[in-house]
Amino acid sequence: MIKFIGAAVWICLVTLGAVFYSFKTPHALTDPGSPPPLLGGLKYVKANVISVPVFNKASVEGYFLARLVYTADPKELKKLTVPAESLITDQVYSYLYANPEIDFSKREDLDLEAFRNGIRDSINGRIGEQIIHDVIVEQIDFLTREETRDRSARRRNEQADAAAEAAPAPAEHH
Numbered sequence: 001m002i003k004f005i006g007a008a009v010w011i012c013l014v015t016l017g018a019v020f021y022s023f024k025t026p027h028a029l030t031d032p033g034s035p036p037p038l039l040g041g042l043k044y045v046k047a048n049v050i051s052v053p054v055f056n057k058a059s060v061e062g063y064f065l066a067r068l069v070y071t072a073d074p075k076e077l078k079k080l081t082v083p084a085e086s087l088i089t090d091q092v093y094s095y096l097y098a099n100p101e102i103d104f105s106k107r108e109d110l111d112l113e114a115f116r117n118g119i120r121d122s123i124n125g126r127i128g129e130q131i132i133h134d135v136i137v138e139q140i141d142f143l144t145r146e147e148t149r150d151r152s153a154r155r156r157n158e159q160a161d162a163a164a165e166a167a168p169a170p171a172e173h174h
Contacts, residue, residue, distance in 0.1 A: 045069065050065070
């Protein structure tokens, strides 16, 4: 009988000790399997303007211009051996050339959601992990070959005019 009472007291003390210990130790409050929320924990990285020539058979039809912002976990970005911006630029080029059915000259037909998801998935596929959580389009444009020629001609004319105004007037000799 004494052994039975001693065992019961010992079990109660161990149980109380385990409960006390479990309340005193810190616990992780977040589920490690859940993705980080968009409002915290992710880093927003703005890439430079990407200019991709769009070919039509043997000539340049125009230029696709985009400025993208992507969200990623900063800890995961530090693990990359290649700069993330270079990787994203390369994947945008690869994605656009791998999908010739994308026609930027018809802006109303462009599926922007599919474009963003396609770039995100191609980057994550190349890395082998889900590092990029979202791709945000800050600027997107398509300039035709004619528009780029007009702009360059206008720029040359403005520079020539500015140079002519800045040059001193020739002195008159009598």
